[in-house]
Amino acid sequence: MVRMGELAVSASADEVLVSIGLGSCIGVALFDVRRPIVGLAHVMLPAAEAPSGPVAKFANFAVPALVEEVKELGATRLEAVLVGGAQMFSFSREDGANIGARNDGAVREELDRLRIPVRAAATGGSRGRTVRVYVDGVRVTAREVAGAEQQLYGREAP
Amino acid sequence: MPQYTDLQLDALRELANIGSGNAGTALSAMLGQPVDISVPAASTLPLADAVEAAGDPESPATGVVLPICGDIEATVLLLFPPEDERILSTLLGVEPGTEDGCSALGEIGNILGCSYVNSLAEMTGLSIEPRPPVTVADMVGAIMSSVLAVRADSTNLALLMDSRLMVEGQACELTFLLLPSLEGIDELLGRLGLG
Numbered sequence: 121m122v123r124m125g126e127l128a129v130s131a132s133a134d135e136v137l138v139s140i141g142l143g144s145c146i147g148v149a150l151f152d153v154r155r156p157i158v159g160l161a162h163v164m165l166p167a168a169e170a171p172s173g174p175v176a177k178f179a180n181f182a183v184p185a186l187v188e189e190v191k192e193l194g195a196t197r198l199e200a201v202l203v204g205g206a207q208m209f210s211f212s213r214e215d216g217a218n219i220g221a222r223n224d225g226a227v228r229e230e231l232d233r234l235r236i237p238v239r240a241a242a243t244g245g246s247r248g249r250t251v252r253v254y255v256d257g258v259r260v261t262a263r264e265v266a267g268a269e270q271q272l273y274g275r276e277a278p
Numbered sequence: 279m280p281q282y283t284d285l286q287l288d289a290l291r292e293l294a295n296i297g298s299g300n301a302g303t304a305l306s307a308m309l310g311q312p313v314d315i316s317v318p319a320a321s322t323l324p325l326a327d328a329v330e331a332a333g334d335p336e337s338p339a340t341g342v343v344l345p346i347c348g349d350i351e352a353t354v355l356l357l358f359p360p361e362d363e364r365i366l367s368t369l370l371g372v373e374p375g376t377e378d379g380c381s382a383l384g385e386i387g388n389i390l391g392c393s394y395v396n397s398l399a400e401m402t403g404l405s406i407e408p409r410p411p412v413t414v415a416d417m418v419g420a421i422m423s424s425v426l427a428v429r430a431d432s433t434n435l436a437l438l439m440d441s442r443l444m445v446e447g448q449a450c451e452l453t454f455l456l457l458p459s460l461e462g463i464d465e466l467l468g469r470l471g472l473g
Contacts, residue, residue, distance in 0.1 A: 141419020
């Protein structure tokens with residue numbers, strides 16, 4: 121379970137990393153292009169000047185921290201899948217308006233900077249999502265409320 | 279990181295108590311049925327814990343969100359689990375899940391939120407007013423985290439003032455949360471002479 125502001129990595133075939141109920145938050149899944157080494161960060165906000173609070177709270181600190189952790193497990197070349205970043209409430213005033221889209225933009229900018237391609241994404245819209253990252257088969261799925269689990273990315277067994 | 283004393287949390291709990299008491303009276307008048315109110319809780323929690331405090335994050339619920347502006351910034355959130363929403367809609371004579379049902383729920387949220395906030399305003403002498411409600415049906419976790427994210431830039435803690443209203447003789451319960459900004463909490467405590 122990867123809660124808001126947290127991140128986790130794994131290379132154990134029987135493990136699944138899960139973030140439940142992503143609204144405006146965004147789930148960043150990273151994996152090695154060859155080996156089953158995965159990571160998931162549950163990012164809450166786009167950017168801060170200095171880190172504060174949990175490690176994955178802000179996109180600009182969360183993405184590099186996640187990269188470092190998957191590399192420690194032996195990952196070399198990375199790819200990403202993004203889930204979340206919805207606009208749950210449509211208030212007329214700007215306050216809090218579209219944190220989801222700003223999170224999406226900030227995460228992509230950071231991945232771009234680190235030259236990590238985004239292979240699939242289920243972002244934007246107005247619905248919350250749950251993301252699951254399976255080490256086995258390097259599969260990433262997304263599920264909306266009362267919906268079915270949909271596979272966004274998966275790798276054929278070698 | 280702000281920490282509140284037991285005395286301060288007691289005072290906030292008492293505010294929540296009076297606020298939800300007024301909201302319960304308003305709900306009771308709307309439904310023509312007695313409404314019970316649980317003893318409210320006031321607690322400060324790390325943001326990730328605050329998300330989970332509202333219930334199983336993957337379970338579905340309808341949330342009515344009222345942003346509060348004026349002397350303090352806060353968010354009022356009412357959460358209706360699906361079964362309770364169904365019962366409440368039936369009591370109101372609207373079809374649950376329809377546009378009418380949704381707008382009736384939003385209106386309930388509006389009336390409850392306003393009566394809660396008005397009693398806070400009266401007790402503290404603050405000028406505060408709720409903005410029009412937004413109703414959303416989704417996972418509890420997605421609703422809570424998105425509400426919390428709006429104020430999370432400068433804080434890693436949330437103050438939850440949590441009450442439950444129960445319609446007597448019906449298995450119908452709703453959760454009522456007040457999430458003030460940190461400055462809002464200081465302002466509330468200041469007005470109570472506990473700042």
